[in-house]
Structures are given as structure tokens and as C-alpha cells.
Amino acid sequence: MNGRRAGAISLRILQQFRHDRRTLMLLFVAPIILLGLFYFLTGGGSSLPAVDVVNLDRGPLGAVLAADLGQSTEISVTRTTPSRAAGDLSADTVAAYVVLPPDLSARALSGDVIAPTIHLEGTQPALTQPVLLALDQSVTRASRSLAATEGVRVPVLEPSLDYLHGGPGLDTLDYFGGAFIGLIVFLLVFVVTIIAFLRERSQGTLERLMASPLRRADIVVGYIGGFMVVAAVQAAEVVVFTLYALHVHNQGDVALIVLLTLLMTLVAVNLGIFLSMFATTEFQAVQFIPLAIVPQVLLSGIVFPVATEPGWLQVVSRLLPLTYGVDGLRDVMLKGNGLTSGPLLVDIAVVVAFAVALIGAATATLRRSAS
Amino acid sequence: MTTQPVAVSVDGLTKAFGSIRALDGVSLTVGAGEIYGLLGPNGAGKTTLIRSLVGLVTADAGTVTVLGRRLPDRAVLADVGYMPQAPALYADLTVEENVRFFASVHDLDRHAGAQSAVDALEFVDLSSRRHSVVATLSGGMRQRVSLACALVHRPRLLLLDEPTVGVDPQLRAELWQRFTTMSGEGTTIIVSSHVMDEAERCGRLGLVRFGRMLAEGTSAELRRLAGVERLEDAFLVLSESSS
Numbered sequence: 001m002n003g004r005r006a007g008a009i010s011l012r013i014l015q016q017f018r019h020d021r022r023t024l025m026l027l028f029v030a031p032i033i034l035l036g037l038f039y040f041l042t043g044g045g046s047s048l049p050a051v052d053v054v055n056l057d058r059g060p061l062g063a064v065l066a067a068d069l070g071q072s073t074e075i076s077v078t079r080t081t082p083s084r085a086a087g088d089l090s091a092d093t094v095a096a097y098v099v100l101p102p103d104l105s106a107r108a109l110s111g112d113v114i115a116p117t118i119h120l121e122g123t124q125p126a127l128t129q130p131v132l133l134a135l136d137q138s139v140t141r142a143s144r145s146l147a148a149t150e151g152v153r154v155p156v157l158e159p160s161l162d163y164l165h166g167g168p169g170l171d172t173l174d175y176f177g178g179a180f181i182g183l184i185v186f187l188l189v190f191v192v193t194i195i196a197f198l199r200e201r202s203q204g205t206l207e208r209l210m211a212s213p214l215r216r217a218d219i220v221v222g223y224i225g226g227f228m229v230v231a232a233v234q235a236a237e238v239v240v241f242t243l244y245a246l247h248v249h250n251q252g253d254v255a256l257i258v259l260l261t262l263l264m265t266l267v268a269v270n271l272g273i274f275l276s277m278f279a280t281t282e283f284q285a286v287q288f289i290p291l292a293i294v295p296q297v298l299l300s301g302i303v304f305p306v307a308t309e310p311g312w313l314q315v316v317s318r319l320l321p322l323t324y325g326v327d328g329l330r331d332v333m334l335k336g337n338g339l340t341s342g343p344l345l346v347d348i349a350v351v352v353a354f355a356v357a358l359i360g361a362a363t364a365t366l367r368r369s370a371s
Numbered sequence: 372m373t374t375q376p377v378a379v380s381v382d383g384l385t386k387a388f389g390s391i392r393a394l395d396g397v398s399l400t401v402g403a404g405e406i407y408g409l410l411g412p413n414g415a416g417k418t419t420l421i422r423s424l425v426g427l428v429t430a431d432a433g434t435v436t437v438l439g440r441r442l443p444d445r446a447v448l449a450d451v452g453y454m455p456q457a458p459a460l461y462a463d464l465t466v467e468e469n470v471r472f473f474a475s476v477h478d479l480d481r482h483a484g485a486q487s488a489v490d491a492l493e494f495v496d497l498s499s500r501r502h503s504v505v506a507t508l509s510g511g512m513r514q515r516v517s518l519a520c521a522l523v524h525r526p527r528l529l530l531l532d533e534p535t536v537g538v539d540p541q542l543r544a545e546l547w548q549r550f551t552t553m554s555g556e557g558t559t560i561i562v563s564s565h566v567m568d569e570a571e572r573c574g575r576l577g578l579v580r581f582g583r584m585l586a587e588g589t590s591a592e593l594r595r596l597a598g599v600e601r602l603e604d605a606f607l608v609l610s611e612s613s614s
Contacts, residue, residue, distance in 0.1 A: 211427055212449075212473070212477055
């Protein structure tokens with residue numbers, strides 16, 4: 001080894017960094033953004049899952065328990081009636097509702113197990129745990145506070161779980177399978193298009209196309225056509241593999257899964273063309289993965305439910321196409337929703353709107369790149 | 372200036388990139404069927420001038436008229452062939468696939484495109500390599516594929532930005548013979564170069580420096596103007612006297 005020669009290489013690398021501000025930005029700014037996101041997503045300043053509580057108890061424990069749940073640091077509680085609560089759950093405005101049965105106090109006094117019913121939405125396993133934890137903590141606190149006056153001992157809590165969708169028969173793969181179909185297809189097609197389009201720019205053929213009678217829309221539509229043929233095959237492969245080889249639970253129409261997957265591809269192709277304008281080398285294009293893709297993965301509700309994000313972060317999530325694709329795929333596969341379902345139609349409409357907006361943006365990008 | 376109909380007319384073209392004036396009030400007229408050579412050192416503005424003839428450069432001031440159409444005009448580009456300085460090709464496609472792609476992009480249908488591709492590859496002497504993937508070709512061969520892509524649709528106006536860089540002298544001579552034939556058949560050719568023996572083959576020459584047109588004329592006229600024997604010296608003399 002020769003110190004001076006090795007040193008020349010080190011110095012050259014530092015000089016290259018000095019000329020490549022964007023890479024420096026990535027190295028120093030991206031960790032802060034990504035770790036910050038993790039902080040907010042895993043609890044720091046998160047929103048609490050919304051839970052309705054219905055108190056039917058004829059004795060004193062139900063009221064005290066419901067009041068204590070209202071103070072919970074795990075969930076955000078609204079007290080309501082059984083029919084309202086069921087409506088909230090099916091409209092997806094709450095993660096769960098807890099029914100405190102009429103015999104709650106009576107069973108607690110007689111030392112019996114108590115069995116409130118927890119009605120869970122069921123498609124987001126991450127939302128189940130906080131509800132169980134909050135109930136457990138509140139039962140202990142509420143019965144202790146009544147111990148002196150009413151003689152209640154801390155009862156054994158055996159809540160019965162009722163799932164609106166999914167249920168205990170589903171495993172982790174079933175919950176994440178649908179979301180992952182959307183994510184994988186989106187990610188792969190995005191990376192392939194951004195690289196392909198960047199090569200078109202860097203090898204000079206885009207300029208050549210611009211010097212031909214081709215219109216910008218011809219180029220964008222041509223790219224969409226070419227990539228969609230491959231994407232259609234990929235979508236079919238991914239869906240068949242997921243459903244028939246991995247046996248991921250599917251409640252809905254397979255054609256809708258393929259449709260949503262293809263729409264995600266359409267968004268990914270145009271996002272790739274659009275973002276390729278902001279990169280000059282394939283190296284820079286790869287840098288878009290941590291900056292444009294990882295936050296999207298974190299914020300799309302695949303692992304961390306959008307509902308438990310801090311309010312401002314929910315706004316960001318609602319601006320990302322992947323959020324709607326994932327939501328739509330879950331609607332179909334876990335809830336069995338079809339084209340008559342309002343929420344699913346909204347998801348599809350939003351993804352289509354993103355695709356159209358990005359086609360426009362990709363076309364406009366070409367205009368600016370031809371100096 | 373010429374008795375032939377006008378193919379290209381540029382008037383007062385100005386373009387700045389930041390603080391650099393790439394073109395500074397350039398005017399020129401090229402008649403149909405002419406071979407017009409743009410001469411000048413690197414960075415003189417030749418490439419910017421050629422790119423502005425296919426609408427790749429939006430001028431700050433001045434007008435460009437190509438084949439009777441004032442730019443920007445996308446439709447007229449179907450009759451124009453442009454060969455950029457670096458061979459801009461799809462390296463992962465074969466020679467023939469590249470040429471046929473550019474034929475379709477210029478509105479040739481499948482059948483006409485296939486026939487034209489055969490002719491274009493014949494023209495650049497690459498018929499035997501038509502199934503080779505471009506990435507496997509030498510620099511000079513890629514240059515020839517690029518030329519084939521530029522003329523496959525038989526354009527009425529051919530713009531060549533240093534077309535013979537990396538091409539060996541024998542093939543260069545053959546290509547120029549063919550350019551002369553094309554010009555005889557009515558194709559207008561505008562070619563940039565800094566190779567003086569190529570310049571001798573052009574009908575007329577324009578000396579470009581610092582984004583300005585220093586002098587125009589046939590090789591003989593330029594040499595007479597500068598009072599020297601060789602075109603290379605004329606170029607140096609005329610550059611000196613204007614700066």
C-alpha cells in the first residue's frame with residue numbers, strides 16, 4: 001500500500017462530494033427526515049386511535065371504567081350509543097368500539113371474570129393492541145378506586161373480540177399481503193422507469209426525439225404503452241403468486257386487485273418520468289429511492305396506520321398516491337369491497353387522479369428539459 | 372446570395388446561456404441543394420446554431436426559417452435529419468432496430484421504414500453489422516449508425532454536427548462523395564467541422580467565432596479575402612482581424 005496514492009483517491013472522493021451538493025444533502029438531511037418520521041410514527045406525538053365506548057352497565061363500575069378510559073394515554077375515547085358506535089366502525093372513523101355489558105358490575109362484585117366486547121375494524125392489527133392495553137389498565141384502576149366503597153376486587157378481564165373484517169383466522173401475511181402487492185409493483189416500476197428515462201436523457205436520444213416530429217405527449221404515451229405491457233404481465237404474476245402460491249387471504253374480486261395494481265403502475269411510470277428531470281445521472285436517480293420512496297412507504301399506512309399519525313403527518317399521507325393504492329387493495333382483499341363500495345371508489349378515483357396529474361407533470365417536464 | 376430556392380434562413384439569431392453568449396446576432400441563408408460548412412473552434416457556437424435549426428434551442432432574439440416554415444414548427448421536422456455530435460443511440464438495441472426506430476419516429480410506415488433502413492445502412496457501409504447490438508460497436512461505427520439514423524427518412528435538409536469524427540479517412544472520403552451525390556439530388560446539407568479538408572468539399576463556408584459569423588463564402592473566396600494560400604491560414608487570419 002502506498003499512502004500518497006491512497007490519499008489521492010480519498011481526496012478525489014471528497015472533491016467529488018464537494019461538487020455534488022445533492023449527495024451531501026442526501027447523506028446529511030435524509031437521516032434526519034427518516035428518523036424524524038420514525039419518531040412520529042412510533043408514538044412521539046402520534047394521534048391516538050379513536051375508540052367508541054358504549055356503557056350498558058347497570059352498576060357503578062361501567063361509568064367509572066368509561067370515565068377512566070377517557071383519560072387513557074393509549075386511545076382517544078368517545079362515549080356513545082351502540083348503533084352510533086357500529087356506524088362509526090363501519091364508516092372507519094373509529095378503530096374499535098368497546099361495549100361494557102349490563103352485568104359488568106355484578107360480575108365484578110361476585111368475583112367472576114368480566115367480559116366486555118371489543119368490536120374491532122380488523123384490517124389493521126397495529127390498532128388492536130392499544131385498545132386491549134387501555135382496557136386492561138382502566139379495569140385495574142377503576143376497580144381499585146371502587147374497592148373501598150363498593151368492595152370490588154380487581155376482576156379477571158376476558159374481553160371477547162369481534163371483528164368487522166378479517167379476524168383471528170388471519171395471520172400477518174394476510175394483513176400485509178395486499179399492501180405489499182401495491183408497494184412492490186409501485187417501487188419496481190418506478191425504479192425501472194426513472195432509470196430508463198434518465199438513460200434516454202443522458203445518452204442523447206431524448207434530444208434526438210425532440211428534434212423529430214414527435215410530440216411530447218407521443219413520448220409520454222409511448223412510454224406508458226411500453227411499460228404497461230410489461231407491468232400487466234408483472235401484475236398478473238404478482239397477484240397469482242400472492243393468492244395461489246402464498247395463499248394470502250382474499251375476500252374480494254381478483255380483477256379489482258389487478259386493476260388497482262395496474263393503476264399503481266401507471267402512477268409509478270409517470271412519477272418516474274417526472275422525477276427523472278430532477279436527476280442528471282443514474283446515481284442521482286437511485287438517490288430518489290430513500291427520498292421519494294421510503295417516506296412514502298412509511299406514511300402510506302402499510303405498517304403504521306394513517307389514523308394514528310400526528311394530524312399534520314396524516315395530511316402528508318393523504319397527499320401520497322401509495323396511501324390510496326394500499327387502502328384500496330386492503331378494501332378489496334380484507335373487506336371484500338366491490339365497485340359499489342364508496343371508500344373503494346374514492347381510492348380508485350384518487351389513484352386515477354394522481355395518474356392523470358402525473359401524466360400532465362411528466363409531459364410538462366419534457367417541455368422544460370428541451371432548453 | 373443564391374439563385375436556388377432558400378432552404379434555411381436565419382436572421383439575427385441570439386442565444387445566451389447564463390453569461391455566455393453562444394450566438395450573437397447570427398444571420399445566414401442556405402439555398403436548397405447546397406452543402407454549407409460551419410467552421411470554427413470548439414465553443415464557437417456551431418452546435419448551438421445547428422441545434423436551433425431543429426428547435427432544440429429557443430432563441431432569445433432572431434428568427435429561424437426552415438424549408439419555408441418559421442420555427443418553432445414540429446411538422447417541418449419530418450423533412451429534417453439531425454445528427455448530433457455524440458452518437459445518440461440506444462446502445463442495447465441492434466443497429467437495424469435503431470435505424471428503423473428513427474424511421475418510424477419520422478413517420479415512415481413499417482414497410483417503407485424497413486426498405487429505407489436497408490438503404491441507409493448501405494450508405495454508411497454497415498449492412499453486414501445490422502444485427503449487431505450497438506454497445507458492441509467501435510466509436511467510428513456508432514458514428515455511422517448515428518448518421519444512418521439521421522438520413523433514413525430521406526430528409527430534404529440534413530444537419531450534421533461533426534459527422535466524421537472517429538471515421539477513418541477512406542470511409543470519410545466515401546461519405547463525402549455520397550453527401551455530394553445527395554446534394555446533387557436536391558438535399559440541403561449543413562455540416563459543422565473543424566477538419567479543413569472537409570471544409571474544402573463544402574459549396575460555401577461560414578466562419579463562426581464567439582457566436583458571430585465572421586465571414587462567408589466559398590473556400591476560394593475566403594482564401595482570397597485573407598490573402599493566403601491555405602484555408603486553415605485564412606481561418607486564422609480572418610479570426611485575428613475580427614477580434
